[in-house]
Amino acid sequence: MAKDIIHTDKAPAAIGAYSQAVRAGDTVYLSGQIPLDPASMTVVGGGDFRAEAVQVFKNLQAMAEAAGGSLDDIVKVNAYLTDLANFGTFNEVMGEFFTQPFPARAAVGVASLPKGVQMEAEAVLVLKA
Numbered sequence: 001m002a003k004d005i006i007h008t009d010k011a012p013a014a015i016g017a018y019s020q021a022v023r024a025g026d027t028v029y030l031s032g033q034i035p036l037d038p039a040s041m042t043v044v045g046g047g048d049f050r051a052e053a054v055q056v057f058k059n060l061q062a063m064a065e066a067a068g069g070s071l072d073d074i075v076k077v078n079a080y081l082t083d084l085a086n087f088g089t090f091n092e093v094m095g096e097f098f099t100q101p102f103p104a105r106a107a108v109g110v111a112s113l114p115k116g117v118q119m120e121a122e123a124v125l126v127l128k129a
Contacts, residue, residue, distance in 0.1 A: 001024055001025055002024075003022050003023065003024045004022070004023040004024075005019045005020075005021075005022060005023075006019070006020055006021035006022065006023055006028065006063065006066050006067045007019070007020050007021075007066065008020065008062055008063060008065075008066035009038065010038055010062035010065075010066065011033065011038050011059045011060075011062040011063045011066070012033070012034075012036035012037075012038045012041060012059060013038075013041065014031065015041075015114070018031050019031065020063055020066075021063045021066070021067055023067060023127075026126055026127045027124065027125070027126055027127075028064070028067040028069065028124070028125045028126075028127065029122075029124055030060055030063045030064065030067075030074075030122055030123040030124070030125065031063075031122060032078075032080070032120045032121065032122040033056050033059040033060050033063070033120065033121055033122070034052075034056065034113060034114055034115060034117045034119070034120045035051070035052035035053070035054075035055035035056050035059075035117055035119065036055070036059070036115075037055070038059065038062070043115050043116070043117055047118075049083075049086045049089055049090075049118050049119070050089050050093060052117060052118050052119050053086075053089065053090055053093040053094075053119055054093055054096075056119055056120065056121050057071075057093060057094065057096075057097040057121070060074075060121060060123055061097065064123075064125055067125065067127070068127055069125050069127050069128075071097055071098055072098075072099060073125040073126060073127060073128065074098070074103045074123045074124065074125040075103050075104060075124055075125060075126050076103055076104045076105070076123060076124040077094070077103050077104070077105045077106075077121055077122070077123045078105070078106045078108070078121065078122050078123070079094075079105065079106065079107045079108070079119065079120070079121040080107075080108050080109075080110045080113060080119065080120045080121070081107060081108070081109055081110070081118065081119050082109070082110060082111070082112060082113055082117075082118045082119070083109070083118065084107075084109040086118065086119070087107060090107065090119065103123070
């Protein structure tokens with residue numbers, strides 16, 4: 001099966017040996033997003049977790065749209081938080097971006113993330129036929 005690379009300037013450019021997103025058939029794998037502003041490639045929020053989470057979901061949304069879908073097409077989200085005390089805020093922000101039925105999800109506590117951010121999220125979406 002062929003794979004198509006998805007890229008958009010509305011989400012941060014890859015900062016390593018990976019693509020923003022890869023489509024294989026009707027499935028699109030969105031690479032992990034941290035709270036980078038796509039234009040400046042700088043971390044947003046100044047340490048405010050809510051602001052970081054909002055930017056992460058904006059970045060995922062931009063990638064989903066570049067793939068021809070939307071957040072409603074996401075079937076799975078994996079989130080990584082450096083402090084699980086922020087789980088409630090993470091859940092609230094996610095609820096602002098997604099509608100029911102919500103995607104499957106995992107939220108994992110990790111020791112650290114790139115650029116000292118507090119959250120990263122990746123997702124899988126399935127495009128409608």
